Amino acid sequence: MKRIRLIARLDIKGENLIKGIHLEGLRVIGSPSEYARKYYTQGADELIFMDTVASLYGRNHLSEIIKLVAKYIFIPMTVGGGIRSLENAIDILRLGADKVAINTAAVARPNLISEISNSLGSQAMVLSVEAKKISDNKWEVYTENGRESSGIDVIEWLIEAENLGAGEVLLTSVDFEGTRKGFDLNLIKTATDSISIPIIASGGMGEFQHFHKVVSEANADAVAMADILHYDRMTFKKIREESISHGINVRKYV
Amino acid sequence: MGQIEKKSIKDIYKLSSNIKFCKSCVISNQRPRILFDKDGVCSACRFAEHKRKGIDWNERQNELSLLCDQHRSKDGDYDVIVPGSGGKDSNYVAHFLKEKHNMHPLVVTWAPHIYTEIGKQNLTSFVDSGFDNILITPNGIIHRKLTKAAFIEMGDPFQPFIFGQYSAPFRVAIQYKIPLVFYGEDGEVEYGGAMENADRASLSYEDFISNRFSSVFPSSFEKYGIKKKDLEKYELSSNELSEIKKLKIEQHFFSYYRKWIPQENYYYSVENTGFEANPVRNEGTFSKYASLDDKLDGFHFYLAYIKFGHGRCQSDAAHEIRDGHITREEGVALVKKYDGEFPKKYYQEFLDYCSISEQEFNEIIDSWRGEHIWKYKNSKWILKHPVWLDK
Numbered sequence: 019m020k021r022i023r024l025i026a027r028l029d030i031k032g033e034n035l036i037k038g039i040h041l042e043g044l045r046v047i048g049s050p051s052e053y054a055r056k057y058y059t060q061g062a063d064e065l066i067f068m069d070t071v072a073s074l075y076g077r078n079h080l081s082e083i084i085k086l087v088a089k090y091i092f093i094p095m096t097v098g099g100g101i102r103s104l105e106n107a108i109d110i111l112r113l114g115a116d117k118v119a120i121n122t123a124a125v126a127r128p129n130l131i132s133e134i135s136n137s138l139g140s141q142a143m144v145l146s147v148e149a150k151k152i153s154d155n156k157w158e159v160y161t162e163n164g165r166e167s168s169g170i171d172v173i174e175w176l177i178e179a180e181n182l183g184a185g186e187v188l189l190t191s192v193d194f195e196g197t198r199k200g201f202d203l204n205l206i207k208t209a210t211d212s213i214s215i216p217i218i219a220s221g222g223m224g225e226f227q228h229f230h231k232v233v234s235e236a237n238a239d240a241v242a243m244a245d246i247l248h249y250d251r252m253t254f255k256k257i258r259e260e261s262i263s264h265g266i267n268v269r270k271y272v
Numbered sequence: 273m274g275q276i277e278k279k280s281i282k283d284i285y286k287l288s289s290n291i292k293f294c295k296s297c298v299i300s301n302q303r304p305r306i307l308f309d310k311d312g313v314c315s316a317c318r319f320a321e322h323k324r325k326g327i328d329w330n331e332r333q334n335e336l337s338l339l340c341d342q343h344r345s346k347d348g349d350y351d352v353i354v355p356g357s358g359g360k361d362s363n364y365v366a367h368f369l370k371e372k373h374n375m376h377p378l379v380v381t382w383a384p385h386i387y388t389e390i391g392k393q394n395l396t397s398f399v400d401s402g403f404d405n406i407l408i409t410p411n412g413i414i415h416r417k418l419t420k421a422a423f424i425e426m427g428d429p430f431q432p433f434i435f436g437q438y439s440a441p442f443r444v445a446i447q448y449k450i451p452l453v454f455y456g457e458d459g460e461v462e463y464g465g466a467m468e469n470a471d472r473a474s475l476s477y478e479d480f481i482s483n484r485f486s487s488v489f490p491s492s493f494e495k496y497g498i499k500k501k502d503l504e505k506y507e508l509s510s511n512e513l514s515e516i517k518k519l520k521i522e523q524h525f526f527s528y529y530r531k532w533i534p535q536e537n538y539y540y541s542v543e544n545t546g547f548e549a550n551p552v553r554n555e556g557t558f559s560k561y562a563s564l565d566d567k568l569d570g571f572h573f574y575l576a577y578i579k580f581g582h583g584r585c586q587s588d589a590a591h592e593i594r595d596g597h598i599t600r601e602e603g604v605a606l607v608k609k610y611d612g613e614f615p616k617k618y619y620q621e622f623l624d625y626c627s628i629s630e631q632e633f634n635e636i637i638d639s640w641r642g643e644h645i646w647k648y649k650n651s652k653w654i655l656k657h658p659v660w661l662d663k
Contacts, residue, residue: 039538042559044535045539046597074558074609162553165552166553167551
């Protein structure tokens with residue numbers, strides 16, 4: 019059985035770690051670097067930093083935060099939000115990130131995926147997808163932090179992105195994000211059935227059972243969590259213990 | 273339709289020709305009734321400061337408990353009317369009164385012109401979460417005529433909704449003899465008005481509706497061929513007004529008793545009443561959680577943009593700056609990006625609803641264009657003083 023990665027997702031706006039519901043109503047949680055350090059020491063496998071409003075404001079504010087946390091965090095870090103070019107991606111990796119996550123810019127110009135993948139390696143090219151359900155078994159790609167619809171079908175987009183060289187997909191359900199109601203299992207399952215690159219399920223984890231289901235029923239390769247960690251509903255330690263007792267293959271962290 | 277007469281926005285709304293922006297948020301002095309102090313800060317920002325520092329919210333909470341104690345029914349009969357749409361704000365007010373104060377609210381909904389799917393769904397979820405609701409829907413033909421007339425006459429097609437929103441709940445209060453009516457926020461202090469009103473819990477009905485009706489009353493629409501009898505449904509009769517006095521029906525603002533933070537209302541109503549934000553952002557702004565149940569309300573905000581140069585995004589950004597959710601710099605960027613975006617999604621439906629052509633629409637829009645706000649350059653209208661160019 020494949021090893022499941024546990025990922026802390028930190029959505030950032032300006033200087034603050036924030037959290038919304040359906041990517042809306044962005045509440046300030048605290049300092050991103052403090053939370054990053056906390057999740058690192060708790061035993062996260064990876065961290066994802068998303069400047070959630072970078073496209074909204076046409077900027078990226080993550081550089082300072084990444085530079086700071088890269089000094090003391092030694093697990094893979096993915097950085098997304100407002101990355102528009104290969105040059106932007108190179109800058110982010112130079113600061114200490116391991117991968118870049120791209121949504122809006124890739125939708126606008128899909129070839130950006132190939133450019134980054136060819137230059138930096140596919141492992142560094144994470145496609146971030148904000149999926150909004152439009153009917154049973156059909157989802158649409160959204161951009162700009164769940165605010166703009168693109169008219170693109172999620173599954174078709176995933177297949178295209180895989181062909182263009184994306185190494186991994188961060189798949190966020192706008193419908194379930196921040197709700198604590200569980201993952202959109204159908205979305206994740208349909209996605210993992212359609213492409214072979216790893217999929218990080220994101221959006222909706224409220225309890226361990228949700229994690230269990232998205233891994234065992236929808237075959238997610240990794241799970242991104244935010245609300246459940248930020249509001250101290252569960253810790254990585256607890257999630258690992260539960261995983262092991264349910265026979266899910268996770269890293270044993272001591 | 274006859275000739276559309278050009279309006280003088282400056283005179284009608286008593287606006288200064290010298291456009292200034294608040295130093296703290298992004299609102300301009302073109303918002304009717306807003307005041308700027310000597311430091312160039314608007315009254316809504318001053319009120320936000322007052323909310324943070326000048327009010328003892330525990331004391332206000334005690335006042336709310338006392339008010340509820342005075343009104344609470346012992347046998348479970350309704351004891352408070354909450355005018356509500358199923359939106360985040362009224363859901364919060366109704367739920368809080370019911371669950372935290374053991375009140376028995378009757379929620380009265382005045383229907384939107386044309387329901388959006390999400391708006392209808394939110395009202396259903398709200399009722400399903402344990403509330404009694406009366407939905408009042410006006411006669412479709414009369415409402416359309418009135419909407420068209422209000423669009424032409426007042427430059428605001430949304431006004432018929434506002435008429436009903438502030439009369440229907442009181443009519444139900446009279447019928448059921450419920451002496452307490454709880455509205456959400458006091459717009460005249462939250463969004464800009466005189467600070468002398470900062471600490472008022474309630475208003476007499478007459479004062480309450482006078483600025484909400486912009487001093488134009490439904491009865492004045494008879495000249496558009498709408499029968500007097502039909503217009504009476506949009507405002508309270510003199511008999512009803514005396515009933516209000518006799519039954520001692522009081523209108524209160526929830527924002528007086530509890531610190532009003534729309535974003536927290538959103539969280540509260542998602543957690544407790546099944547509320548969902550709009551799937552996409554609303555046209556003309558960045559937000560997804562406010563004012564989303566009526567297909568026509570985009571035109572209400574668009575007309576404000578035409579008249580005063582500030583649309584929906586400018587007012588959303590201003591609230592969020594005051595509540596500390598975004599910085600002024602972010603607010604300015606959002607206004608530049610979204611403000612004044614044309615509400616194209618429901619444009620055709622709006623034209624059909626009002627039975628007007630595109631040409632008539634444009635004539636009406638231009639008749640309401642603030643003469644000191646706009647200039648015509650390279651065959652398009654542009655703002656003379658946008659906030660992002662403000663020094």
